[in-house]
Amino acid sequence: xxxGTAVTDLETYDRCAAPGIRLAAEPDSEVVAHQSAxxxxxxxxxxxxxxxxxxxxxxxxxxxxxxxxxxPDFCAxxxxxxxxxxxxxxxxxxxxxxxxxxxxxxxxxxxSFSHRYRxxxxxxxxxxxxxxxxxxxxxxxxxxxxxxxxxxxAVSPWAVExxxxxxxxxxxxxxxxxxxxxxxAAGKKVVTAxxxxxxxxxxxxxxDS
Numbered sequence: 001x002x003x004g005t006a007v008t009d010l011e012t013y014d015r016c017a018a019p020g021i022r023l024a025a026e027p028d029s030e031v032v033a034h035q036s037a038x039x040x041x042x043x044x045x046x047x048x049x050x051x052x053x054x055x056x057x058x059x060x061x062x063x064x065x066x067x068x069x070x071x072p073d074f075c076a077x078x079x080x081x082x083x084x085x086x087x088x089x090x091x092x093x094x095x096x097x098x099x100x101x102x103x104x105x106x107x108x109x110x111x112s113f114s115h116r117y118r119x120x121x122x123x124x125x126x127x128x129x130x131x132x133x134x135x136x137x138x139x140x141x142x143x144x145x146x147x148x149x150x151x152x153x154a155v156s157p158w159a160v161e162x163x164x165x166x167x168x169x170x171x172x173x174x175x176x177x178x179x180x181x182x183x184x185a186a187g188k189k190v191v192t193a194x195x196x197x198x199x200x201x202x203x204x205x206x207x208d209s
Contacts, residue, residue, distance in 0.1 A: 001029050001075050002051050003061045006036040006043035013065040016200045020069035024061075029075070030054075040172050041165040051160045058082070059090075060160050064151040064199075071196040078154045081193040088159040088188035089180055091148025092195050093127065098146040101174035110142050110192035111149075116200050124198075142192045146184070150176025152197050159183060 003021045007013045013033060021031055032050060036043050044062055051060040059078055063069070071077065081090040092113050095106035111127035128140060153176060155163070163182050165175050180190045 004047035024074035088183040094145030094148040103147040
C-alpha cells in the first residue's frame, strides 16, 4: 500500500499527515511526499503515474497534508473494502444523490472523521459517524455512494491504471467528485469505510465558494 501526499506547507504535513501515515503504514508500505507542483489535480496524477509502476501495488492512498489518520487498523480496512474487485475508490465520508462538486449537499450516509481547528483557541467537532457513544441516525451506513470526500481517499490498482484527474477543471475544488464520476461511469463502485481520520482545517471550509 502506497501513501502519497502533495505538500505545500511542510509544517502542516509534519504535524498532521506524517504522524497519521506512520501510525497506519505497514512495514512494506511506501510513502511518497513531494513538494507540490501546480494544481492538486496535477500532483495527484503524478502520484498515480508513480503508483502505476509498482507491480505489487494493493492500493494508493491519497492523503491531504492536513489530514491525520488515527486508525491503527487503517490498512486492514482498506484491504477489506478493496477485496471487492468492483470497488475503485474508498473514503471515510460520502454521500448519495450528489449533483455537483459540493458533495455534502447530497444525503451524507457516512462520515467517520473529526474536524479540528485552531481558531478561537482551538476546538474540534465530530462528524455524524465519528463516535459510537450514541445511537447513530438510521440513515448512516458504510457502502456504495455517489462521491467521497477526497481528503483521504484509497484507490484500487484498477483505478491507478485506468483513471486520471482532469487537470482542465481547475486547481483544487472538484477533483474528488469528478474522479468518482469517472469510476462510476466505468461501472465501478465508490464506497465508504469505517476508518477514522482527523481533518485539521480552518473554520473557513471553502476559501472560494
